[in-house]
Amino acid sequence: MxxxxxxxxxxxxxxxxxxxxxxxxxxxxxxxxxxxxxxxxxxxxxxxxxxxxxxxxxxxxxxxxxxxxxxxxxxxxxxxxxxxxxxxxxxxxxxxxxxxxxxxxxxxxxxxxxxxxxxxxxxxxxxxxxxxxxxxxxxxxxxxxxxxxxxxxxxxxxxxxxxxxxxxxxxxxxxxxxxxxWVHSGKQVRLYNEEGPLAWIVGIDDCGFLQVHEEGKGVESVHPDGNSFDMLKNLIIPKH
Missing domain, CATH: 3.30.930.10 (Bira Bifunctional Protein; Domain 2)
Incomplete structure (x- = not known):
């Protein structure tokens, strides 16, 4: 190529x-x-x-x-x-x-x-x-x-x-x-595990990473290469 x-x-x-x-x-x-x-x-x-x-x-x-x-x-x-x-x-x-x-x-x-x-x-x-x-x-x-x-x-x-x-x-x-x-509009998720902090999906930042808003902590970006979004458990989790 x-x-x-x-x-x-x-x-x-x-x-x-x-x-x-x-x-x-x-x-x-x-x-x-x-x-x-x-x-x-x-x-x-x-x-x-x-x-x-x-x-x-x-x-x-x-x-x-x-x-x-x-x-x-x-x-x-x-x-x-x-x-x-x-x-x-x-x-x-x-x-x-x-x-x-x-x-x-x-x-x-x-x-x-x-x-x-x-x-x-x-x-x-x-x-x-x-x-x-x-x-x-x-x-x-x-x-x-x-x-x-x-x-x-x-x-x-x-x-x-x-x-x-x-x-x-x-x-x-x-x-x-x-x-x-996209499927995520207005969705609420847990971060890291099923008892983790609540966050709301906000959108995508200027680099293409997912933005989530955690209560009391503001907006954070989640990188696609290091995380996966589990639709079944409704979590954003680190990918090992």
Whole structure:
């Protein structure tokens, strides 16, 4: 990838994965019916996004959600983002995720963006086309099922636009769109353990880290590489 001409893009697409990588060395197994790809992009170090590289995973997660929810008629499909890098059905089930790795060569970041999300496989949890079927039954609509190749293409297109907006306007150019779809608005959490201090999720800071407000202590930032957010226990916990 380091030898590619600047004007040439690179993306690898898989129909299924048996040795995919997740966060923290986790193995990511993906059957047929998932949208699976790794995208290579370059970001100048001395740019808005180059100075805030953790934001890339948020932009990709947002691009996946908007790849569906910006299609006319599909705006209310309940696909959402979970900090820092997951795609969710409401706040109930995980549909996919994002893993970003970067290499800095002189003044250019070479970014490999791995993203995968379940489009058409009802196991082991739920898929995007299940959400569409559910929506059709509840609302009396007749929305068509979507395909993995269509959504990969749409995701990359939306991501390009989000990067352009971020480079021009910084975090404030994209955060309103991100908050529109994230699952954490107004959520109360415990810090560190189930008896830990109460805190409220505030938003994302200028570096892409989660901000929480602890009673009596003000707002603190939680780094995505050292912490995980446990939706089931409603905790923000250190990741060992």
């Amino acid at each position: 380091f030898k590619l001409p600047e004007e040439m893009g690179l993306i690898a697409i898989a129909a299924r994965q048996t040795q995919g990588k997740g966060r923290g060395g986790n193995v990511w197994l993906s059957p047929m019916g998932c949208a699976l790809s790794t995208l290579h992009i370059t970001i100048p170090l001395h740019s808005n996004l180059g100075q805030r590289i953790p934001f890339i995973q948020h932009l990709v997660s947002l691009a996946v959600v908007e790849s569906v929810r910006t299609i006319p008629g599909y705006e209310e499909i309940d696909l959402r983002v979970k900090w820092p890098n997951d795609i969710y059905y409401s706040d109930l089930m995980k549909l996919g995720g994002v893993l970003v790795t970067s290499t800095l060569i002189e003044t250019t970041f070479h970014i490999l963006i791995g993203f995968g999300f379940n489009v058409n496989n009802s196991n082991p949890t739920i898929c995007i086309n299940d959400l569409i079927t559910k929506f059709n039954k509840e609302e009396g609509t007749n929305l068509k099922s979507l395909t993995a190749d269509c959504l990969i293409a749409r995701t990359v297109t939306v991501l390009e636009r989000l990067i352009d907006i971020f480079q021009e306007k910084g975090p404030n150019g994209v955060l309103p769109r991100y908050y529109k779809y």
